[in-house]
Amino acid sequence: MMENWTALKKGDLMMEIFLAEQNLDQDYISFWERIKINPVIWHCDDVIEDNFWVVAQHENYIIWYNDIEEGFCISKFKTEGKIQQYTASKNELNAVIQLFLQQF
Numbered sequence: 001m002m003e004n005w006t007a008l009k010k011g012d013l014m015m016e017i018f019l020a021e022q023n024l025d026q027d028y029i030s031f032w033e034r035i036k037i038n039p040v041i042w043h044c045d046d047v048i049e050d051n052f053w054v055v056a057q058h059e060n061y062i063i064w065y066n067d068i069e070e071g072f073c074i075s076k077f078k079t080e081g082k083i084q085q086y087t088a089s090k091n092e093l094n095a096v097i098q099l100f101l102q103q104f
Contacts, residue, residue, distance in 0.1 A: 037055065
């Protein structure tokens with residue numbers, strides 16, 4: 001893992017989410033309100049010793065913050081608390097919410 005990398009603090013993540021919500025198009029606000037959760041740490045077996053903030057959940061999909069890449073990602077899960085597959089993304093939350101909604 002990168003030597004200088006440090007996990008994003010929850011307060012910083014909450015600010016990132018708040019700012020994204022302020023710029024969210026009206027079409028996506030009600031969807032976001034239904035799927036967002038209080039951020040919680042999940043584990044990903046694909047990455048040794050790292051855990052990631054999950055910020056939304058719908059069916060068997062999650063939106064999570066990859067603080068290594070500094071972007072939001074969409075992944076599937078089978079077991080609550082475990083990200084099924086690591087993905088690298090530098091997407092802003094608004095873009096990921098739009099992509100997420102298009103899947104449903």
